[in-house]
Amino acid sequence: MTNPCIICVAITGSLPTKENNPAVPITVAEQIESTHEAFEAGASIAHCHVRDDQGKPTSDPDRFAALKEGIEKHCPGMIVQLSTGGRSGAGQARGGMLPLRPDMASLSVGSNNFPTRVYENPPDLVDWLASEMIAYDVKPEIEAFDLSHIFQAAKMHKDGRIRGIPYVQFVMGVKNAMPVDREVFDFYIHTVKRLFGEDAPWCATGIGPNQIVLNEWTISSGGHART
């Protein structure tokens, strides 16, 4: 595989606070500076969540607009990926930033359990988010928390709900969802290649200390890396 490895930096997840780690960038200014450092170190995709004035996750389009503008100014050519994840909002509020036309946005296509609750992605919301991504020319990154999510992305691609070859991210190590398991990881890759072709791009993320394990597996298997 001679494709260059894409490094995607997730500067601020949906959960960590300054109390967890003082280095977590929370304000838009902190996020832009942190992304800039990662960009100079070689990262080419910025996966973005935003916080409100209290530091809580939000889907506020104005925050996303400020962050997107700052990254585009400070990190020319970097791909901006905004999160439509359900930890930052509910219902269609999750897609309120899509009219900003970011390069990419995350898209969950199925539901699963999280540590203390159900991660709800009802079929009609998934379809609406996907249609907004088509309307605003946003490339989705499919968040595969389980195997069926890869098949669902394939079905949506086939019937036109997703344009282009889906870019799938395997999410492993979330409590009550898919654990970090090497055989499953290999089967995920096999399934992506079977459904989308040998050259289909994919990446993987592990929660907390699992990230480094998944980075090793991913880079040695021809996938793209995520911080």
Next chain:
Amino acid sequence: MTNPCIICVAITGSLPTKENNPAVPITVAEQIESTHEAFEAGASIAHCHVRDDQGKPTSDPDRFAALKEGIEKHCPGMIVQLSTGGRSGAGQARGGMLPLRPDMASLSVGSNNFPTRVYENPPDLVDWLASEMIAYDVKPEIEAFDLSHIFQAAKMHKDGRIRGIPYVQFVMGVKNAMPVDREVFDFYIHTVKRLFGEDAPWCATGIGPNQIVLNEWTISSGGHART
């Protein structure tokens, strides 16, 4: 494999009505007679849902009690498995029949999408249903709508939330969940054997016309069959 194949008969699903198929047994009397026929034909597990007077799915413990009593009387030795599925009730009402101490009950350990909604099995409800099954000595059948559900059953078995080797059922062909796919089916079997041992029992069910496909795969692969 010299283990006999167990045939589990699902006399009444959670959805079909008399309008869909006049042969669907809806009343408890019809269900008992239908189970009796299947029992005489060789079925050894009865997977049971019940309906209310309007023919709608319910978790009413009194209905379940009448059905269980009738099956035990007419079909001596048959294993009675009651559904705790989310199409018949919500929250802890789904487990209201467990004090009847049926031989088995279905247990969903994760969440996933259904055709038009999220099939919600929040972690605290899953744990409560599992603890009720231990309290009333009910053997769970794990409903695996996706791959992570098999891993979740393994984790619950390991930390004592499920007693004995879990009996896993693969559910395939539900729209927006896992499709009927032979490679996934084989990986499911491989995963069950890896997590629970070579001799761990498993079965599979397919929705609608997929049932016959899955029966062929299942019987030729050493699994137990479901109608």
